[in-house]
Amino acid sequence: MPSYKYLLLALVFLALVLLYRWIPSRKIWAIFSLTLLLTGAAAFWSFPPPPPPKMTPEERAEIHQQQEIFSAWYDEHKKNITQLDYNWQQYHNTLESFKEGAIDIQTTYVRLTQLAKDAKRTQSAVDAHVPPLALTGINYDLVAAVRQKTLAYAEAQQQAISRTKNAADPAQLLTSSPAEQSRILEDTMIRESPPGLFLAEEISALRENLTIPPEKDE
Template identity: 50%
Template sequence: MTYNLLMPILVALLLIILYAFIKNRKVYAFFSISIFLASCIAAYSFREPAPSPMTEEQKLFIGEQQQIFVPWYERHQQNIDQLDRNWQAYHNILESFKANAISIQTVHLRLTALEQDALAAENSIRDNIPPLALETTNYDLVTDLREKTLQYAHAQYLAILHTKNAADPAQLHTDVQSEQSRMLQEIMIKESPVGLFTASEVDQLRTRLTIPEDESKPTHPAEGET
């Protein structure tokens, strides 16, 4: 709790205590006014100083960091979009089979192709190496962002792979379509990765790579990044 927030609470408690002990209301009023004025002076004295204006050297440095970061982030965003497309395709395949709109053979064929797309997306994320020219903190944030995305992509790939293997007609233990669908749905629920929570890293990078006078933002996080 900050001092400016704590001060009104302490003043209110003190006035309540004084009200109980001071019977003379004129004296109480005098003390109340004195305490109020003292609290105002104290709050003004302890206010947070205004941030120092950014120097031209600092602005130039941030501009250089932006030029290094933005190409990396654009590739990262393309990878995020591909992950979203793959996951949507995965769910569409399972929903189509659940509705008995496609056969188990078609499910297996489509998941086999999707597995290759998921592997390619994971490799693309792995190949998108954080630029070494980034300042240390920026580099660490980008590294964390890439690592979280890579873990998510790998979990997504495994979910698709395991579902594809289970949908192999040669490995199925039942010919009943509803049972096959239930089995695939259970794998999907069990293997689905948790959300990609990278909002903290993206927000920190946005703050660090934005020049105060510049209203434009150097980063544009995807809607799915939370």
């Protein structure tokens, strides 16, 4: 059906060329051409789009298999994201506790030191959780993009925590004022905090690719 549309366009164009030579009045030719173009455009868009090809049992089975592969990978990936969220929450809780005077700078340093180790382990877990090779084509590429974005975020988060920990080292601080120390740590946090982790576009595309429309799954 789409080929008919382009054939129609070619015929309209040919007719306009011939009419330009046969009609002596350019005004009449322009009016006739406009009418012909409008009629052709209406006919062009009147053709219904071709129905989508019916999905074969093999194609449905392939999508179901891809769904299972992705789901298994993503379940583990969500655990890493949950750990990233937990690390970041603990980071902010520690800085807030110090700012409010609930803990001293030495305790803050100890907590940040342990948290930096936890963040490094989470980063390594994200790095090790590679996309399954059984995923095909665009599905593999999308999962690889999800993993790469998450890894970049994990690296930035670990760096922010580590640098804040270094700034909280009592042996390196040049001031004994808790308020000034808190300001230094807060400045480090603001400067080093990574942008948010946004995966909605890739996950949405994956779900669309791995969903069989009801009308095709009959």
